[in-house]
Structure formats: structure tokens, C-alpha cells
Amino acid sequence: MFELATVKLSLPEDPRYLDMSYAEQGPLPEEMRNLDQLSEKDRKLALEFYQSLASDFRYNEYLRGCLNCGVCTSSCPAAKFYDFGPREMIQYMMRGEYDKIYEFTNEKVWACVQCYTCSMRCPFNNEIAGLIMLLREYAVKFGLESAKQILAPYRRILLTVLTTGNQVTPDMIQPETFADWGPQALEESKNMDVYRKAIPVDLMQRTDIGWHASLQTAVELMTIMIEAGVIESLKNIDKDLYDMIIDIYEERKQFLEEIKEKYQKGELNEEELPDSWLDL
Amino acid sequence: MEKKVLVIGAGPAGLSATRELVNMDVDVILVEREACLGGTPKKLNYSLLFPELRPASEVIDPLIKVAKESPRVKKYVNSIIDSVKESEDGFEVSIKDKEQKVSTERVSAIIAASGFEHFDSRRKYEYGYGLIPNIYQISDIERMLSENKLVTTRGVPPKRVAILLCVGSRDATVGNTYCSRVCCAVSIKQAMEIKERVPDAIVHIYYMDIRTYGLMEDKLYWRSQLEHRVGYIRGRISEFMRGPNDTVIIKGEDTMNLNRALVVPYDMVILANGMELGLGSAQVAKVLGLRLEEHGFIKPLDPDRLPVVSQRKGVFLAGALTGPKTMSDSITEGQAAAMKAYEYVTKGIWEYEEIKVTAH
Numbered sequence: 001m002f003e004l005a006t007v008k009l010s011l012p013e014d015p016r017y018l019d020m021s022y023a024e025q026g027p028l029p030e031e032m033r034n035l036d037q038l039s040e041k042d043r044k045l046a047l048e049f050y051q052s053l054a055s056d057f058r059y060n061e062y063l064r065g066c067l068n069c070g071v072c073t074s075s076c077p078a079a080k081f082y083d084f085g086p087r088e089m090i091q092y093m094m095r096g097e098y099d100k101i102y103e104f105t106n107e108k109v110w111a112c113v114q115c116y117t118c119s120m121r122c123p124f125n126n127e128i129a130g131l132i133m134l135l136r137e138y139a140v141k142f143g144l145e146s147a148k149q150i151l152a153p154y155r156r157i158l159l160t161v162l163t164t165g166n167q168v169t170p171d172m173i174q175p176e177t178f179a180d181w182g183p184q185a186l187e188e189s190k191n192m193d194v195y196r197k198a199i200p201v202d203l204m205q206r207t208d209i210g211w212h213a214s215l216q217t218a219v220e221l222m223t224i225m226i227e228a229g230v231i232e233s234l235k236n237i238d239k240d241l242y243d244m245i246i247d248i249y250e251e252r253k254q255f256l257e258e259i260k261e262k263y264q265k266g267e268l269n270e271e272e273l274p275d276s277w278l279d280l
Numbered sequence: 281m282e283k284k285v286l287v288i289g290a291g292p293a294g295l296s297a298t299r300e301l302v303n304m305d306v307d308v309i310l311v312e313r314e315a316c317l318g319g320t321p322k323k324l325n326y327s328l329l330f331p332e333l334r335p336a337s338e339v340i341d342p343l344i345k346v347a348k349e350s351p352r353v354k355k356y357v358n359s360i361i362d363s364v365k366e367s368e369d370g371f372e373v374s375i376k377d378k379e380q381k382v383s384t385e386r387v388s389a390i391i392a393a394s395g396f397e398h399f400d401s402r403r404k405y406e407y408g409y410g411l412i413p414n415i416y417q418i419s420d421i422e423r424m425l426s427e428n429k430l431v432t433t434r435g436v437p438p439k440r441v442a443i444l445l446c447v448g449s450r451d452a453t454v455g456n457t458y459c460s461r462v463c464c465a466v467s468i469k470q471a472m473e474i475k476e477r478v479p480d481a482i483v484h485i486y487y488m489d490i491r492t493y494g495l496m497e498d499k500l501y502w503r504s505q506l507e508h509r510v511g512y513i514r515g516r517i518s519e520f521m522r523g524p525n526d527t528v529i530i531k532g533e534d535t536m537n538l539n540r541a542l543v544v545p546y547d548m549v550i551l552a553n554g555m556e557l558g559l560g561s562a563q564v565a566k567v568l569g570l571r572l573e574e575h576g577f578i579k580p581l582d583p584d585r586l587p588v589v590s591q592r593k594g595v596f597l598a599g600a601l602t603g604p605k606t607m608s609d610s611i612t613e614g615q616a617a618a619m620k621a622y623e624y625v626t627k628g629i630w631e632y633e634e635i636k637v638t639a640h
Contacts, residue, residue: 067450069488069516070533074541075406079533087533121406121518123451 038099045142046102053101053138062127062134066090072118072128084111086118086128093131101135106146109135143236155241162231163248164213165221170196171207219256222249282307283625286373286387288361288564291319292607293599294393295343296614297621302350304622309385310347311356311375313560317344319395321607327425328473329607330465331492331499336426339607356383360560361567364390370594388625389594391617392568392578395610396600397558399448399456401551406519407447409551413526414438417447417553418466425473433526437478438548442530443467443485444517449554450488458575460554461604464491467552468500468510475508484511484546486532515542520549555604568595577603586631588617593630596621 038046053059066087073085089109092100109132118128139147151158160166171193175186188195193207213221225231226249234242262268285301287294290312298308314323318340326336347353362376370388377383398419401409409415413433416424424430432438445467449460464487471483490512492501504510517532527545534540557565557576564570565578570590573579578601581589590597598617599610623629 067488067516068514068535069446070514070535071516071518074515074531074533075518079541085533087535121453123446123453123516125452 038102042102043099046098049105049138049142049144050096050098050101052141053134054096056134056138058130058134062130063090063093064126065124066094066126067124069123071121071123072126075117075121076112077115077117078111078113082108082111084108086112086132089131089135090126090128105135105139106144109139110146110150137233140233140237148237151237155238158234158238158241159245160209162225162245163222164209164218166209166213169208215252215256215259219249219253222252283389284309284370284385284387285621285625286311286361286371286385286390288390288392289313289319289394289560289599290317290344290347290355290357291393291395291599291610292321292340292343293395293610293614293617294319294391295340295347296611297391297393297598297618298353298614299343299346300615300618301622302346302352304618306352306622306625308350308353309356309373309375309387310353311359311361313358313360313394315358317347317355317357320398324398324419325423325426327422328469330462330469331496333469333472336607339611343611354385361564364567364569389596389621390568391596391598391614391621392561392564392570392590392601393598393610393614393617394561394564394601395558396555396604397560399454399460399553399556401447401553403454404447404451404551407444407517407551408520408522412520412522412528414528414547415520415549415551417551418443418463418470419553421470421550422466425470425477430474430477432547437481438474438546439478439481440546441471441474441481441483441548441550442517442528442544442546443471443483443550443552444530445485445487445490445552446516447551447553448556456554456556456575458604459491461491461493462606463552463554465496465500465606467550468492468504470550471510472500472504472508475504475510482511483508484513486513486515486517486530488514488516513542555600557601561601564601568592570595570597575603577601581631586620588613588620589631594624596624 068087068091070087072090073079073087076084076086079085089101089104092104112129112132114129114133116129119126119130122128136147140151156172157167160169160172171189175181175189196207197205199205222231222245231242231245234245259268259273284307286309287298287301288311290298290310294310295317298310301308310317316322321336321340322344328334329336329339347355356375356377359375359377362374362382365372367386370386371390372384372386373390374382374384398417401407401417407415409417421430430437445464448454449456449458449463451457467485468490471485474481474483490501505512513532513534515532515535517530519531521529521531523529523545527547528549529543529545530549532542534542557572557578561578565572568590569592571579578597579591580587580597580602581591587602588597596617598613599605605613
């Protein structure tokens with residue numbers, strides 16, 4: 001007896017495979033990019049990634065609609081040099097193609113330079129650069145491999161920014177991480193501290209700081225970063241850096257409190273203070 | 281008592297309303313801001329009309345002739361409506377001319393047909409219209425075509441022409457989120473005219489959607505490809521740059537192929553600028569106390585059932601001041617408004633009480 005309940009119908013994932021000739025010949029090379037190539041584990045992560053992205057309130061604020069006009073991609077400076085285009089991303093988002101969004105986040109989203117030209121020119125008023133920022137933010141939050149790789153050269157910058165508020169310091173010229181800076185960078189990075197000693201300004205003789213920030217400012221800055229969850233988001237992407245920043249924070253906070261305590265008691269002896277709190 | 285109707289604007293809509301009213305033995309007072317009758321088609325010297333490709337003068341000149349020759353039409357050129365006051369059997373209108381001379385007329389009804397203005401492409405600053413040579417608007421090209429002076433700044437006919445659609449329409453960055461309806465058809469018509477004059481020219485139209493709606497599809501969109509080999513490239517150009525030898529370099533994306541940028545030089549670039557209410561009609565709306573709808577055009581009493589009747593009793597609307605319209609639409613609306621105005625001045629028919637307009 002033929003039992004209906006036992007017949008299990010399953011459609012292929014890609015509806016184009018319903019066409020038998022298509023199934024036989026397979027996808028053409030230029031179609032390969034449109035096919036789902038994620039592994040089972042990655043697909044699960046991709047879905048999770050998309051769901052948390054779509055539940056962010058900014059996602060629906062920034063994403064409005066798409067006329068497919070291509071103004072964003074044609075005015076994009078990154079699209080000129082990389083296989084990257086904002087319209088591609090918006091299209092995936094409009095269709096809710098989570099696997100494509102995941103792939104885009106891993107491979108392409110880091111090409112954007114955040115110039116916001118696309119957002120300014122979009123005739124549908126999409127906040128495209130904001131969406132890209134959102135993708136990056138969630139990539140960091142999820143600790144995606146691509147985010148780890150792309151942020152690795154910026155560890156040092158992150159450390160200085162988060163601990164001192166200084167952005168670029170002379171010793172950041174590391175030829176191995178910034179290969180595009182050329183052979184001159186290699187030469188200059190070799191004897192950086194010697195060259196700098198010749199400059200007759202105290203501050204310029206150091207290579208690890210651009211300017212002096214007061215101890216209190218630095219501690220306040222780091223407190224804000226910690227409270228806002230910025231440092232917490234680093235945990236997934238770079239555990240070492242996270243630990244380092246937290247260590248520095250606790251050390252400086254303790255020192256600041258000691259100074260405050262002494263000051264309140266009237267025991268503060270200015271000669272005991274170090275020349276720079278960075279010498280701690 | 282003699283009934284008089286004031287018609288504001290002597291374009292296709294106003295002139296066709298005038299003709300109908302004169303045929304029904306109603307006196308007409310025709311007020312026109314410009315020095316000559318005929319409206320935007322005459323002012324900007326339109327060449328051929330789509331989709332039949334007949335000269336614009338063939339359509340508009342008979343209407344002008346009626347207005348000029350009929351003894352029932354009193355014309356005020358170079359004049360605008362200064363103020364409108366309600367009187368016991370209609371309106372008391374003061375009309376101000378260029379020398380600030382004010383004359384007063386008493387009328388029973390008003391037909392506002394003051395039309396549209398072309399979008400000023402300088403507002404899309406990234407297109408460089410007015411800064412980069414050899415960038416024109418479709419409204420400029422119409423004059424060049426009808427005066428037979430289609431040349432670039434170097435004095436030769438263009439060999440490579442790009443036409444960009446949807447300039448100032450369907451664009452939230454300039455606040456115009458509507459489609460201007462006619463620019464696709466006008467651009468394709470101009471492409472065919474250019475190909476007829478310069479047969480070896482390469483003409484590319486950059487589009488998002490081609491909206492040659494209704495019966496124009498094969499007459500324009502298909503015919504331009506079949507007979508004239510006009511090229512269609514899907515994508516909106518994002519910016520123009522000045523190239524060598526007075527060429528214009530476009531920067532766009534061929535959206536049929538993902539992430540493929542286009543950087544192509546052209547001898548001449550034409551921007552298909554859309555329609556807006558314009559300052560003239562905005563002034564008319566202010567004087568008559570008419571409300572605007574969300575796109576900035578004048579709101580009719582009921583867009584479906586009474587498209588030519590305004591919110592104010594005794595005021596009727598015709599033509600492109602209620603939204604982008606073709607010339608034949610405007611002529612039809614002029615005739616409809618004339619009929620409504622005739623009903624109103626002879627029998628006092630005003631449907632306002634019956635129509636419950638739901639605001640949304």
C-alpha cells in the first residue's frame with residue numbers, strides 16, 4: 001500500500017536546480033558567486049549574525065529601499081580598487097540573504113573607507129555607510145575571523161587610543177604590518193628613537209606618545225570606554241589586548257586613587273611624583 | 281449679467297480652457313506672466329512632441345490664434361495676480377503688470393493653469409551643470425534642436441552623447457520623490473532626433489527604469505532601438521568630470537553587472553531634468569489660498585473624481601500645477617476645467633457638499 005505520509009518531498013536549496021539541464025551542467029563560473037557555499041557550521045553562524053544585525057534598531061532606520069541605480073557604487077572610492085560595492089550589500093540586505101551578508105562581511109566590508117559619499121548621494125536616503133559600520137561592529141562583536149585579521153595591524157593604535165587618547169605615535173611605523181608604507185618605513189623604523197633624541201623638544205624625544213595626557217584624563221577616558229562596552233567588545237577579537245588594557249587601567253586607577261588620598265590628607269609630596277605617569 | 285472667467289497662465293492648459301470657454305460664449309480674462317502666449321512650450325521653444333513626433337507649434341499655435349483673435353478674450357501679458365478678494369457674486373481680482381500698474385477685474389470663476397517649471401540641475405551640484413561645458417538639460421536641447429544648432433562648445437555636432445534620466449526626479453536628496461512622467465519619453469525623442477541629424481553619433485541613455493508608458497512603448501522605446509540604434513545602459517551616473525578637449529567624463533555603475541564601474545568620455549551630456557511646481561505657480565497658490573500636497577504640487581479637491589476642481593469654491597485647476605503632465609494631458613485638463621467652470625458660472629454647480637474628502 002502506498003502511504004503518503006512516508007513520502008518525503010524535499011526541494012533543492014537553490015531553485016535553479018529544479019531545471020534538470022541546469023543540474024547536469026552545474027553553475028557557470030560567473031554564477032558561482034551567487035551560490036550558497038557556506039558549510040553547515042558557518043550557515044548557522046551566518047543566520048545568527050543576520051538575526052542579531054536585523055534586530056538592531058539602527059538596521060531598520062538605515063535601510064530604506066533600493067532603486068538599483070548604482071550611484072553608491074559609482075561614487076565609491078573603494079569600489080574603484082576592490083571587488084566591493086555598496087549596492088551589492090544593500091541588495092543582499094533587501095532580500096534578507098543572510099549567507100551573502102555573512103560572506104560580504106567576511107570578505108568585502110573592510111574595503112570601505114567610511115567617506116559617507118554613498119549615504120550623501122543615495123536617492124533613497126539609505127544610510128549606507130552606517131550599515132557598513134553596523135556590519136563591522138557586529139563582526140567585532142561576533143569575533144569573526146576576518147575582523148581578527150583586519151584589526152591585527154591596529155592593535156598598537158587601539159592600545160594607544162584606548163589608554164592615552166593619543167592616536168598616532170612615531171613607534172607605530174611597523175613595516176611588517178603596513179607593507180604598503182614602502183621601504184622607507186623600514187629604514188625609518190630602525191633607529192626611530194635615536195633620530196628623535198636629536199629633536200630639542202622634550203616631548204618629541206619619545207617615540208611612544210604624541211602628547212601628554214594627564215593621568216586623570218586617561219583614567220576617565222578608559223572608564224568611559226569600559227562603561228560603554230567598547231573594551232568589552234575587544235574581548236572576542238583580541239583577548240591579549242583586552243587583558244593588557246584592563247591591567248593598565250587598574251594600575252593607573254590605583255595610582256590615581258593613592259595620589260588623591262595623599263592629597264586629601266595633605267601629605268602629597270610633589271617630588272615623589274614621576275616625571276611622566278607613563279613611566280609607571 | 282455677463283459672466284467672466286479668469287484664466288491664469290497662457291500655456292496649453294490655459295489656452296485650451298480659454299478656447300472652450302470662448303466657444304461657449306463666456307468672456308475670458310487671460311493673465312500671462314511672460315511677454316508672449318504659449319507657456320513653457322513657446323518660451324523654451326520646444327521642438328517635436330512625443331510620441332507622434334510632430335512640431336510643438338502645430339499643436340500650440342492654433343490655441344494661441346484663438347486667444348489672440350477672439351474678441352471675448354481680454355489679455356494681460358507680463359502680468360501676475362496680485363490679490364484675490366471674494367465679492368458677492370465671485371471674485372475681485374487685481375492684476376499687476378511689470379510696471380507695477382494694478383488693474384482690477386470682477387470675475388465669477390477662476391481657472392488656475394500656471395503650470396510647472398523645469399528642475400534646475402544646478403541643485404544637483406555633483407553633476408556640474410553650469411560649470412562643466414557641454415552639459416545641457418533637456419529643456420536646453422529642445423531649443424537647440426528647434427533652432428537647428430545642435431553643436432558642442434567646439435562648434436561641431438556631437439559624436440558621442442549621453443542622456444541621463446531622473447535628474448531631480450525620484451531623488452530624495454533634492455526632496456523630489458515622484459516620477460516626472462515625461463522625461464523618459466522626451467529624452468528618447470531627443471535621442472532619435474539627434475540620431476536623425478547626426479546619423480553616425482553614438483547615443484547612450486542611462487536609465488533606472490524606462491517609463492514610456494501606454495501607447496508610447498513601441499513608438500519610442502522600441503523604435504529608438506529598431507531604427508536608430510540608441511543604446512540603453514542601466515545605471516544612474518553619480519558625477520561628471522571635465523575631460524580633455526571639452527569632453528565630459530561620466531562616472532557610473534553598469535548595474536546589470538555587479539560592481540562594474542563605468543568611466544566614459546562623451547562630447548555632450550544631456551540631463552533629463554524633471555518637473556516642479558515652480559515659483560510662479562507657488563505664488564498663484566499663495567494668492568488663491570490653495571493648499572499643496574506632499575510633493576509640492578497643488579492639491580485638487582478629489583484627485584480621483586474631481587481632478588480639476590480646487591479646494592476653494594469657484595477656483596478650478598488645469599495642467600501641470602497639480603502634478604507632472606504631458607501637453608496632451610494639459611489640453612484635456614483645460615477642456616475639463618472649462619466645462620466645470622461653465623457649469624459653475626451658469627448653474628452654480630459646486631460639488632463640495634457631496635464630496636467627503638478623507639484626509640490622510
